[in-house]
Amino acid sequence: MLAGTANTTRQKRFANRARTGCQTCRLRHVKCDEARPVCKKCATGNRVCHYKLDMQRPGASRAMAAEKQKSAPTALQICEPDAPGHHFQHDQPREWADISSDMPCPTDLYIVLAHTSPIRYRAAFELSRDDELQSMTRQVLKEIESFDPVSWARKNEFATKEITLLIGQIYHAAVRLFATLTLPRAAVLATYPRQMSFQDLRASQRRAVVALVKQGLLVVEYSNSLDWPMIVAGVAAGTAHHGDENNHDYSDALATQEFVDRFYYKAWTKPISSITAFLILQKLRSYWKSRKTEWDDCFHEPTAC
Numbered sequence: 203m204l205a206g207t208a209n210t211t212r213q214k215r216f217a218n219r220a221r222t223g224c225q226t227c228r229l230r231h232v233k234c235d236e237a238r239p240v241c242k243k244c245a246t247g248n249r250v251c252h253y254k255l256d257m258q259r260p261g262a263s264r265a266m267a268a269e270k271q272k273s274a275p276t277a278l279q280i281c282e283p284d285a286p287g288h289h290f291q292h293d294q295p296r297e298w299a300d301i302s303s304d305m306p307c308p309t310d311l312y313i314v315l316a317h318t319s320p321i322r323y324r325a326a327f328e329l330s331r332d333d334e335l336q337s338m339t340r341q342v343l344k345e346i347e348s349f350d351p352v353s354w355a356r357k358n359e360f361a362t363k364e365i366t367l368l369i370g371q372i373y374h375a376a377v378r379l380f381a382t383l384t385l386p387r388a389a390v391l392a393t394y395p396r397q398m399s400f401q402d403l404r405a406s407q408r409r410a411v412v413a414l415v416k417q418g419l420l421v422v423e424y425s426n427s428l429d430w431p432m433i434v435a436g437v438a439a440g441t442a443h444h445g446d447e448n449n450h451d452y453s454d455a456l457a458t459q460e461f462v463d464r465f466y467y468k469a470w471t472k473p474i475s476s477i478t479a480f481l482i483l484q485k486l487r488s489y490w491k492s493r494k495t496e497w498d499d500c501f502h503e504p505t506a507c
Contacts, residue, residue, distance in 0.1 A: 224251050229313050250313075250341070252320055306427045307373045308354050314345045315377055318384055325386045332388070339381075339389035346378050365421055372414045376431035379407040379438055383497045405451045408438035412458055419465075426469075429482070436462040436486045440495040459490050478506050 223234030224241050226249050235242045244251035321338050324330040351370030359366045412435050439458035466483040489500040
């Protein structure tokens with residue numbers, strides 16, 4: 203043994219977690235060099251890089267918003283769809299579990315989900331031109347469609363092969379539906395090649411989520427891992443007015459409302475349950491009764507989900 207090395211223990215160096223890095227690096231739990239407009243980690247890995255916006259008060263003047271637009275970095279540094287290097291790299295080695303810690307959502311889908319917030323913010327306060335919003339929306343939707351649940355399940359089995367694949371399929375469908383519900387409508391419709399009304403697009407995606415969730419409930423009677431997809435399906439089941447009764451989708455939307463209602467009522471009445479199920483059920487029932495249809499009509503304030 204070398205002199206001076208006896209009875210010594212290695213100590214882990216303490217480092218404060220930076221809060222100013224890009225959102226992509228923060229979600230991946232890696233150190234960001236904070237380079238702008240694209241950090242080195244995202245540039246090397248061909249990832250979408252964006253920094254958190256300083257949220258502006260809704261009552262601020264348009265002049266202030268315009269000044270902020272000049273000085274603020276772009277919310278999403280997005281390549282054109284045909285340009286190289288705009289896909290997430292699914293084949294890179296990972297040092298973390300490829301699943302969100304909040305819900306069993308695949309990491310790549312969770313990152314894309316986070317990218318919808320800057321687009322919604324910019325659309326709400328008119329901080330971007332329509333063509334810029336359409337480009338950003340097209341990029342997000344393309345990343346969603348590029349996700350492959352089969353490949354993800356093959357690399358990330360955490361229960362059984364059947365359950366892992368089903369979870370990937372459920373969250374893939376739910377993230378797609380959430381993007382349709384929350385991103386600028388004209389940009390969403392322009393992205394899909396088929397001529398389809400927004401109502402029909404929303405209904406078909408809602409039915410896909412509900413069908414997959416029902417398969418999941420055959421495997422597990424109740425699981426909070428299905429909470430978020432159920433919320434998205436519940437919001438997509440909102441109906442505008444009584445005139446919708448003549449619409450072929452009206453009865454299906456009511457059936458979805460009943461299905462989601464039973465799910466959360468059962469969760470709330472379990473012997474060991476949290477208040478979250480009750481809060482979600484209360485909010486969805488109020489939303490359905492209001493005959494409104496937009497995501498922000500339901501979640502217009504912070505809600506524990």
